[in-house]
């Protein structure tokens with residue numbers, strides 16, 4: 001897992017690396033700038049391109065000065081540097097890099113408080129005004145400069161973070177923030193890059209390694225982590241000889257109404273594809289023909305009108321409940337029945353979440369370590385409205401602990417929050433997956449993983465990763481705009497096979 005540090009911890013880890021590698025702070029800046037330039041050259045190989053580098057007078061500005069010098073060394077010959085002298089303060093590494101830059105032929109100009117802004121005729125701007133040292137929303141000269149740069153419609157590549165963008169914590173409404181086409185960020189994506197609020201400001205980002213001490217970072221036991229492919233490869237268990245369908249569990253999917261049978265079909269079929277040894281769907285009688293025709297591998301427990309079905313609880317190694325279930329009286333009775341009789345962790349999705357919102361008393365019987373899979377609206381219905389995603393995560397941490405459940409908050413970067421307060425960011429999935437029914441497939445996958453004896457934590461992390469990765473494999477190679485949930489479900493075995501190879 002890649003630990004995601006918040007700004008003060010980034011400073012701490014930088015300082016530790018400087019003291020213990022040991023490396024001089026100016027040399028760490030040199031290393032960071034070199035890593036930036038490596039990526040930059042890949043993206044912008046045209047050395048005749050005119051580039052303006054805007055620098056503040058802190059360490060982000062210091063990076064900008066070093067980057068300008070290095071690009072010059074790489075024969076980018078149309079570079080100029082503009083230093084925003086909005087404060088008397090400057091860092092020692094900024095000063096050293098300014099002296100180094102003065103020894104080159106690069107033109108350096110200054111922007112002063114209250115002055116007008118220089119004419120900008122370069123199509124490409126490198127933003128090294130402010131980085132993770134941002135401590136309040138931009139105002140005054142910085143805000144005016146950022147608004148001005150935003151109005152120019154240039155290509156903007158930000159160093160570490162776009163100026164004015166908070167790396168973590170709440171992003172104030174209406175803050176002046178530079179809109180970057182690309183952010184080349186140091187060591188790790190900043191947490192706010194992974195939240196929807198970054199959408200208007202960051203088109204894409206790349207994290208480059210600058211050699212921050214990894215042992216130190218791991219020793220901090222940080223709550224925020226990004227899931228990496230190597231974690232998934234370690235977690236996934238291959239099937240072994242002499243195993244049989246009983247080895248891989250029996251999953252029950254409680255889902256569907258006559259009008260929303262599709263949700264039950266998607267969820268139960270995803271469960272089969274994700275490797276559940278046996279799958280049974282508890283569905284309304286009117287859906288039985290559809291179920292048998294759609295996937296004969298799935299067995300059925302039929303719900304007759306307003307009558308609770310008989311369920312042999314001990315048969316099932318996992319239960320997923322909610323997709324397309326509806327909110328009528330029978331649904332309430334059914335969810336109560338499941339919560340009362342089944343004591344192992346459940347996967348609770350869609351209408352089952354809505355029922356938890358309406359009938360708060362149901363919370364008392366949610367089995368410990370169950371997995372709730374809300375999207376943003378379901379989350380807010382459950383736990384109250386939130387003005388931003390940072391707040392939503394903090395509420396998630398609190399509620400996961402309070403109810404002893406896992407909360408999988410669906411998003412572009414799906415967030416898994418454990419009762420112990422860990423927050424895992426999933427890095428797979430793409431916008432082609434924004435299609436109704438995609439969440440039903442996820443529920444089926446996670447339920448199947450529980451049935452196969454993955455822990456609830458592993459089932460959440462693996463489930464979100466596999467679901468997104470299957471979607472990525474289908475959509476990304478040909479830049480396909482829309483993929484169907486049923487395609488994602490059917491792709492899961494191949495995705496798993498690749499990860500096990």
Ligand SMILES: NC(=O)C1=CN([C@@H]2O[C@H](COP(=O)(O)OP(=O)(O)OC[C@H]3O[C@@H](n4cnc5c(N)ncnc54)[C@H](O)[C@@H]3O)[C@@H](O)[C@H]2O)[C@@H](O)CC1
Pocket residue numbers: 011014015025028029032056057058059060061063091129130131132133134135136137138139142159160161186210
């Ligand atoms: N040794 C290190 O610590 C390293 C730092 N690096 C760079 O250093 C950056 C952080 O540098 P700094 O901590 O010097 O901070 P910044 O360069 O981000 O900001 C400079 C100063 O601006 C002031 N400031 C903050 N918010 C402001 C606002 N709203 N309006 C006006 N002024 C404001 C603060 O006093 C801050 O210290 C990183 O983003 C990264 O680019 C890299 O060189 C890697 C190594």
Ligand SMILES: Nc1ncnc2c1ncn2[C@@H]1O[C@H](COP(=O)(O)OP(=O)(O)O)[C@@H](O)[C@H]1O
Pocket residue numbers: 350374375410411412413414428429430431432433434435436437438439440441442467
């Ligand atoms: N823009 C997107 N980028 C990445 N993943 C997405 C995007 N839109 C949707 N998804 C994924 O698709 C799923 C949608 O779930 P959900 O909203 O519950 O769908 P439904 O209720 O229709 O089944 C989630 O797993 C989510 O992560």
Ligand SMILES: [K+]
Pocket residue numbers: 060127128129130131158159160161162163
């Ligand atoms: K910046």
